[in-house]
Amino acid sequence: MASNAALVIGGKLVEGGALLDVINPATGKVFNTVSRATERDAHAAVAAAKAAQPAWAALGLPARRALLLRFADEMAANAEDLAASLVLEQGKPLAEARQELQFALAFVRHIAGMALPVSVVQDDATHRIEVHHKPLGVVAAIAAWNFPVLIAAYKIAPALLMGNTVVLKPAPTTPLASLQLGAIANGIFPAGVLNVITDLNDLGGLLTSHPDVAKVSFTGSTATGKKVMESAGPRLKRITLELGGNDGAIVLDDANVAEIAPRIFGSAFYNCGQVCLALKRLYVHASIHDELCEALAELARQAVVGNGAEPGVTLGPLQNAMQFDKAGRFLAAARRDGKVLAGGAALKGDGYFIAPTIVRDLPDTNALVAEEQFAPILPVLRYEDLDEAVARVNGSPYGLGGSVWSADQARAYAVAQRLDVGTAWVNHHLHFGPHIPLVGAKESGVGVEFAAEGLAEYAQLSVINIARQQAG
Numbered sequence: 001m002a003s004n005a006a007l008v009i010g011g012k013l014v015e016g017g018a019l020l021d022v023i024n025p026a027t028g029k030v031f032n033t034v035s036r037a038t039e040r041d042a043h044a045a046v047a048a049a050k051a052a053q054p055a056w057a058a059l060g061l062p063a064r065r066a067l068l069l070r071f072a073d074e075m076a077a078n079a080e081d082l083a084a085s086l087v088l089e090q091g092k093p094l095a096e097a098r099q100e101l102q103f104a105l106a107f108v109r110h111i112a113g114m115a116l117p118v119s120v121v122q123d124d125a126t127h128r129i130e131v132h133h134k135p136l137g138v139v140a141a142i143a144a145w146n147f148p149v150l151i152a153a154y155k156i157a158p159a160l161l162m163g164n165t166v167v168l169k170p171a172p173t174t175p176l177a178s179l180q181l182g183a184i185a186n187g188i189f190p191a192g193v194l195n196v197i198t199d200l201n202d203l204g205g206l207l208t209s210h211p212d213v214a215k216v217s218f219t220g221s222t223a224t225g226k227k228v229m230e231s232a233g234p235r236l237k238r239i240t241l242e243l244g245g246n247d248g249a250i251v252l253d254d255a256n257v258a259e260i261a262p263r264i265f266g267s268a269f270y271n272c273g274q275v276c277l278a279l280k281r282l283y284v285h286a287s288i289h290d291e292l293c294e295a296l297a298e299l300a301r302q303a304v305v306g307n308g309a310e311p312g313v314t315l316g317p318l319q320n321a322m323q324f325d326k327a328g329r330f331l332a333a334a335r336r337d338g339k340v341l342a343g344g345a346a347l348k349g350d351g352y353f354i355a356p357t358i359v360r361d362l363p364d365t366n367a368l369v370a371e372e373q374f375a376p377i378l379p380v381l382r383y384e385d386l387d388e389a390v391a392r393v394n395g396s397p398y399g400l401g402g403s404v405w406s407a408d409q410a411r412a413y414a415v416a417q418r419l420d421v422g423t424a425w426v427n428h429h430l431h432f433g434p435h436i437p438l439v440g441a442k443e444s445g446v447g448v449e450f451a452a453e454g455l456a457e458y459a460q461l462s463v464i465n466i467a468r469q470q471a472g
Contacts (some may be wrong), residue, residue: 001433005032005033005034005035005176005179006034006035006179007035007037007179007181007182007196007197007198008042008053008182008186008194008195008196008197009041009045009048009190009195009197010047010051010191010195011186011190011191011192011262012046012184012186012191013186014035014036014041015199015421016035016036016037016038016041016198017036017037017038017040017041018035018036018037018038019033019034019035019036020033020034020035020172020175020198020199020200021033021087021472022034022088022174022175022176023089023173023314023320023321024088024089024091024351025090025091025317025318025319025320025351025352026091026306026307026308026309026316026317026350026351026352026353027088027291027351028174028246028321028351028352029350031088031089032088032089032110032164032176034176034179034198035198036198036199036200037197037199037203038171039203039206040073041102041197042167042197042203042206042207043206043210043212044146045167045195045197045226045263046138046167046195046210046212046213047212048186048191048192048195049165049166049167049192049193049195049212050138050165050212051140051192052165052190052191052192052193053103053135053137053138053163053164053165053192054190055190056082056160056163056164056165057086057134057135057163057164059163059190061115061163061304064160064161064163065112065113065161066110066117066181066320067160067188067189068111068112068157068160068161068245069108069109069112070084070183070188071082071184071185071189072105072108072109072112073187074187074188075101075103075105075108075181075184076101076106078180078184078279079098079101079105079181082097082101082180082181083097083100083101083150083178084097084223085176085177085180085300085432086100086101086148086174086177087151087308087316088176088303088309089148089174089175089176089177089308090094090146090148090174090177090316090318090319091146091272091306091318091319091351091400092266092271092272092308092316093314093315093316093354094308094309095314096270096271096308096316097355100149100150100206101143101149103113103147104137104149104150104152104153104154104286105153106433106434107150107153107154107157107298107434107450108154108156108157110433110434110435111154111157111158111161111434111455112157112161114158114161114452114454114455115169115348116133116162116452116456116459117131117386117465118130118131118383123161124468125468126134126467126468127465127466127467127468128466128468129463129464129465129466130463130464130466131185131455131461131462131463132461132463133162133459133460133461133462133464134163134459134460134462134465135162135163135164135458135459136162136164136165136207136214136215136238136458136459137164137165137212137214137215138165138166138167138211138212138213138214138215138217138218139155139159139164139165139191139213139216139217139458140167140169140207140208140210140213140215140220141155141156141159141166141167141168141169141217141263142169142204142207142208142216142217142219142220142228143155143168143169143170143171143219143364143379144171144175144219144220144276144364145170145171145174145319145320146271146275146276146319146329146374147271147275148170148171148174148177148178148275149177149178149181150248151219152168152170152177152178152181152385153181154182154434154449154450155219156168156185156194157219158454158455158457158458159215159217159458160189160193160194160346161455162455162458162459164214164215164231164458165195166193166194167193167194167195167196167197167213168181168182168196168197168348169196169197169198169203169204169205169207170196170198171200171220172198172199172200172201173319173320174319175198178196178198179196179198181192181196182195182196184302186428190395197406198457202213204224204227204228204231205227205231205456207209208228208231208232209231209232209234209235209236211235211323213237214238214424215237215238215239215264215457215458216228216232216236216237216239216240217239217240217241217243217457217458218239218240218242219243219276220242220243220370221243221244222243222244222398222443222444223456225241225243225244225445225446227391228241229241229374229446236372238457239446239447240446240447240448240449240454240457241440241445241446241447242438242440242444242449243276243400243443243444243445244276244372244398244400244443244444245277245278245280245372245389245398245400245401245444246281246370246371246372246393246396246398246400246428247268247277247278247279247280247281247400247401247402247403247421247438248280248282248283248393248396248419249264249281249282249283249393249403249405249429250383250386250389250390250393250402250403250404250405250415251264251282251283251284251288251292251347251402251406252285252386252404252405252407252408252411252412252415253285253287253288254406254408254411255288255290255292255405255406255409256407257286257288257291257295258294258295260405260427261292261295261296261299261429262299263294263427263429264279264282264292264405265299265300266430267279267297267403267428267429268280268282268376268378269300269315269376269378270430271283272316272318272375272376273373273374273375273376273377274318274319274323274374274375275379276372276400276444276448277400277401277423277429277430277432278402278429278430279377279378279429279430280372280378281369281381281390281393281396282296282323282375282378282379282380282381283381283382283383283389283392283393284380284381284382284383285382285383285386286382286383286384289360289382290379292378292398293341293358293360294341296341296342296378297341297342297358297359298357298393300341300342300356300357301342302342302363303315303354303356305347305353305356306353307351315356315376317351317352317353317354318352318353318354318375318376318400319352320352321350321352322348323350323374323375323400324354325344326373326374326375326397327346327354327373327374327375327376327377328346329367330367330368330373330375330377331344331345331346331354331357331377332393333367333368334357334362334366334368334377336377337360337361337362337363338351338359338360338361338366338368338379339361340357340358340359340422341360342355342356342358343355343356343376343377344357344359345355346419354375354376355376356376356377357376357377357378358380359377359378359379359380360379360380360381360382361382362379362381364381364392364395369381370396371466372398380391381451385415385425388413388451390418390419393419393433394418394419394420396442397442397443398440398442398443399420399421399422399423399440399441399442399443399444400421400422400423400440400444401421401422401423401425401429401430402416402419402421402423402424402425402442403416403417403424403425403426403427403428404419404424404425404426404427406424406426406427409426409427412426412427413426420441420442421441421444422438422439422440422441422444422445423436423438425440428465430437432450433450434450434451435450435451436450436451437449437450437451437453437454438450438454439453
């Protein structure tokens, strides 16, 4: 078996106890077979991480930082191979795959330069009190299939920088690039510091409940996130849950349709709509509703859908058969209750392709509006009263992101402050970075990713409280 198809456990490339077929979503056919971990392999990965953690923590932050930067350099040297794997297993166009790699590199390098220094909260005649951040131990990093390399990178980097060790488990449908990352890391980090195992969604519970796993960092659906929380609960594990979203956007009556339409379209259809932070519900004032509907429909008609490996393609397939079937149900609901302006159906032929779809005149109770579609389908909803629009956006159980669009920035800012979300954008959507805290409100997550707040999620806060010796 090729080295990039093997598990990484304790510094060794391991042929797991089972095999895992990897399907190209552009063809619906198997293009590779990789190792799949058994329970025995998973236990071995956790044991290796636990054994390696004390020495890794003792190495010190400067040395860990240097090795993370070496890791980023090796990722960059292998960027084209990683991007090619992303196209094959995830389905995104090559340009987007390369962009994901650049994002991942930026995250690793930025996080590697961060620190949580000791802070002194009191230093006087009676006490010196210091606040320290210590590693937690073993981190189970469970990634989603929409951005396999980026999500892995922004979990690995803060965990390792803080002195933890990691067991990475990618999604079953996108294991290849993660195994390649593991092989790259094997030549850089000490044995056991970064372990990579794959599964068929049958080992998540083992990791989240394992007595030697101190923290679980999970990115995925809200339904699965609740199971992770339940599994980790009995041992009071630290958890970070980056979960689903149904981001609503409000377009005010003064917005310039020609200017905002391309940006709205990109925010909704990037990565074929398979982004937790994507714009998923668009509320438009009645005065410009029809004009914006037509502008978005024209952009949908112009989009080039196809195999991400082909030049000129701007929209690839959905990543897996389950998501494709789910999108089909959303399309049926849209055709039943609304008016389809563009797309509205799966494309004929092999692969999991959906025509980019714009739908209007849907009620908020329609599944396409009420649920997270994770597909290239955008409902455009009319409103007349701004307070009503804000209430409709906030009525979702999700609260990941939202946006407001207007020619008047101050007016949009005032509306953005009223959104019950972790991130509210003004005149854009989907912008994030390693220096910006990412947090979900309501059922969109627990904890923080990115920035100093996210780094602190991988540390145990520890207070040292020293009594000054009193004079005679």
